[in-house]
Amino acid sequence: QKEVEQDPGPLSVPEGAIVSLNCTYSNSAFQYFMWYRQYSRKGPELLMYTYSSGNKEDGRFTAQVDKSSKYISLFIRDSQPSDSATYLCAMITGRSGGSNYKLTFGKGTLLTVNP
Amino acid sequence: DSGVTQTPKHLITATGQRVTLRCSPRSGDLSVYWYQQSLDQGLQFLIQYYNGEERAKGNILERFSAQQFPDLHSELNLSSLELGDSALYFCASSVYASGNNEQFFGPGTRLTVL
Secondary structure, eight states, X not given: OOSEEXXXXXXXXXXXXXXXXXXXXXXXXXXXXXXXXXXXXXXXXXXXXXXXXXXXXXXXXXXXXXXXXXXEEEEESSOOGGGOEEEEEEEEOSOBTBTTOOEEEOOOEEEEEEO | OOSOEEEOSEEEEOTTOOEEXXXXXXXXXXXXXXEEEETTXXXXXXXXXXXXXXXXXXXXXXTEEEEEOTTSOEEEEEOXXXXXXXXXXXXXXXXXSSSSSXXXXXXXXXXXXX
């Protein structure tokens, strides 16, 4: 079983839809959870960063972490064509410099929002 | 534009060769991270440097090495190249050493090994 699993999609939705993107993980040492957005031929950019279980909201984006189920989600409300991109989850075990540091990305979900 | 620059944008080389990829972090950032992105493996963390010192290692092969110079730019050296090394190589930078904060990614170098 891979440490981080993410459905690669592709996911295609109409403009204005609510989008749900998910990752599951098996390593209970992961403490920090991030969502990155990557447009075609560009580097990833950080969208959301969470440490604890629960929800974190930023504009149209909500990140949700459920550590008991080892499950994280990213919700996009009122999706726009400009949201069309690959979304990557990322997880970190602790601070770098320590022996247990691990930074792992999901393989990404390709999202297309159709006008 | 993240402020992180990478050169070259594209690199085509042959198996067995050695190449050097270069990264300049954002102004003020002391940490530099290197990543490899391929269709098979996705985005994989290779190595982190902080203020010239190696800070953390990920899935970096022994044929690969990196360093960070006093002016904080970094180079990733890939040697004895194999077809499977063809990938996008990203550099990212951040202010802190801890490796668990926001990183700013460069535009990447696309390496093709023929």
